[in-house]
Amino acid sequence: MSGYVLLSILFIVLVMLVIMTYYLRAVDKQEVQDEDGEDAPATVKVRDVVTAQTFVYTAIVLTSVCMVVSLYLIVKGTIWEGHLMEWMNIVIRLMHITFGIAWIGASFYFVFLENALNRTKDVREELAGNLWAVHGGGFYYLEKYKVAPKTIPKHLHWFKYEAYFTWLSGFCLLFVVYYFNAKALLIDKNVLDISPLAGLSIGVGSFVVAWILYDLICKTSLVQKGIWFALTGFIICTGFAYFYCHVFSARAAYMHFGAMLGSIMVANVFFVIIPAQKAMVKAAAENKPLDPKLGKNAGLRSLHNNYFTLPVLFVMISNHFPSTFGFEYPWVILAIISLGAAGVKHYLNIKEKGQLSVWVLPVSILILLSAAYISAPQKPGECKSVVSFAEVNAIIQQRCISCHSASPTDDFYTAPPNGITYDTPDNIVKLKDKIMQRVVLTKSMPQNNKTNMTEKERELIRCWIDQGASLK
Numbered sequence: 500m501s502g503y504v505l506l507s508i509l510f511i512v513l514v515m516l517v518i519m520t521y522y523l524r525a526v527d528k529q530e531v532q533d534e535d536g537e538d539a540p541a542t543v544k545v546r547d548v549v550t551a552q553t554f555v556y557t558a559i560v561l562t563s564v565c566m567v568v569s570l571y572l573i574v575k576g577t578i579w580e581g582h583l584m585e586w587m588n589i590v591i592r593l594m595h596i597t598f599g600i601a602w603i604g605a606s607f608y609f610v611f612l613e614n615a616l617n618r619t620k621d622v623r624e625e626l627a628g629n630l631w632a633v634h635g636g637g638f639y640y641l642e643k644y645k646v647a648p649k650t651i652p653k654h655l656h657w658f659k660y661e662a663y664f665t666w667l668s669g670f671c672l673l674f675v676v677y678y679f680n681a682k683a684l685l686i687d688k689n690v691l692d693i694s695p696l697a698g699l700s701i702g703v704g705s706f707v708v709a710w711i712l713y714d715l716i717c718k719t720s721l722v723q724k725g726i727w728f729a730l731t732g733f734i735i736c737t738g739f740a741y742f743y744c745h746v747f748s749a750r751a752a753y754m755h756f757g758a759m760l761g762s763i764m765v766a767n768v769f770f771v772i773i774p775a776q777k778a779m780v781k782a783a784a785e786n787k788p789l790d791p792k793l794g795k796n797a798g799l800r801s802l803h804n805n806y807f808t809l810p811v812l813f814v815m816i817s818n819h820f821p822s823t824f825g826f827e828y829p830w831v832i833l834a835i836i837s838l839g840a841a842g843v844k845h846y847l848n849i850k851e852k853g854q855l856s857v858w859v860l861p862v863s864i865l866i867l868l869s870a871a872y873i874s875a876p877q878k879p880g881e882c883k884s885v886v887s888f889a890e891v892n893a894i895i896q897q898r899c900i901s902c903h904s905a906s907p908t909d910d911f912y913t914a915p916p917n918g919i920t921y922d923t924p925d926n927i928v929k930l931k932d933k934i935m936q937r938v939v940l941t942k943s944m945p946q947n948n949k950t951n952m953t954e955k956e957r958e959l960i961r962c963w964i965d966q967g968a969s970l971k
């Protein structure tokens with residue numbers, strides 16, 4: 500009962516906060532008008548209103564989180580717990596994708612803008628360049644300043660919340676999918692038998708370590724030497740991929756690799772790019788000379804982020820493709836695809852600059868294809884004798900039915916995963932291609948080999964399917 504009371508109180512708080520945003524918006528508008536009348540103290544007031552708005556929005560987010568937590572406490576242990584988790588997964592995932600698209604879209608757009616600027620023809624002294632563009636039925640003319648305009652405009656748009664919210668939603672997702680279900684999804688006893696808490700600490704701790712390491716390297720002179728910096732970064736990333744794949748289940752390892760890169764990206768925004776921009780705005784407002792290093796450094800970090808985007812996107816879809824994380828050495832695929840994807844991004848960047856380094860694209864594609872090549876299934880051995888359905892059925896009943904049954908006995912899955920059941924012979928035959936894919940080729944089933952399937956059993960299943968998967 501107390502859960503419902505808490506939920507109701509939080510709901511009332513939420514409504515009040517939302518009403519407050521309207522009130523603040525009205526004050527904000529009023530004061531901007533006052534300010535246009537050149538009333539000096541109004542500037543201070545505007546800043547106060549902005550601060551108040553930030554507080555209110557933060558409070559809204561925190562209240563919403565508390566509401567979800569109290570809802571969870573209400574349904575915990577009931578049949579609705581799984582349902583709530585599923586919907587949290589859906590909502591947070593949708594948010595994560597949406598913010599991610601906004602963020603990566605902005606990253607692509609601004610790096611494109613930077614690369615494609617006209618820097619020579621009819622460019623005013625104070626400008627770095629300009630660009631004409633047409634989009635959505637409108638013509639746009641953009642100008643980039645060498646350092647900053649003489650006076651900072653009142654309305655300056657900052658790109659930061661896309662990044663922060665992508666990371667926050669991604670971090671929540673990591674909890675909803677992996678940390679709350681650590682025993683089933685994060686930890687694979689055949690890789691390393693650790694406790695859920697140890698898994699969580701290693702996961703989150705590794706993001707901090709990765710950022711510190713990256714940031715330190717960025718402060719050395721190596722950062723100026725493009726190719727050597729990239730090579731060092733690649734070696735370190737491969738080290739992380741190797742580490743994750745030797746600590747977590749392959750799927751979770753992939754996701755942690757992506758989350759690690761994503762965390763570096765958002766830390767770049769939070770700790771370097773935004774503070775540099777704030778310092779630049781402050782210096783311009785106080786009429787102090789601008790340190791051009793600030794802008795350059797922020798630009799460099801922003802470029803690094805741009806190279807991280809495609810590897811991160813690969814990781815985010817890799818969970819759908821067992822042939823990637825199901826490979827015997829999953830970290831190798833991760834390293835190869837990161838390299839190839841960053842190569843493709845590099846090609847796009849130099850192409851936008853109008854440079855002709857055509858070789859970069861085919862080489863990157865060859866690198867990507869090599870991942871497909873090395874993960875291709877081995878040539879199968881000879882099958883010694885005809886395998887009967889009875890043999891195969893015995894294996895499946897022993898190794899798969901605990902999860903893939905209309906009424907599973909597994910400690911985690913209370914409904915058959917993906918709706919797949921092997922209760923009847925017909926079902927087994929119907930799903931033979933998928934069984935081949937998951938049990939023989941990628942060996943990604945049984946999940947984390949929880950039911951200890953042996954190589955010999957996989958081989959028998961392969962022979963049975965190769966021999967026509969008959970029910971005899």
Ligand code: HEC
Pocket residue numbers: 895898899900901902903909912916917919930933934937938944945946949950952
């Ligand atoms: C510990 C529970 C568990 C066991 C045991 C298990 N699976 Fe699964 N299986 C899952 C989960 C969870 C999924 C969904 C996630 C995924 O695709 O990896 C799944 C998905 C699958 C899929 C993919 C279905 C699709 O829609 O693409 C196949 C095929 C499959 N399992 C076959 C098997 C076979 C065959 C066995 C026995 C050799 C087996 N599984 C044992 C948990 C299990």
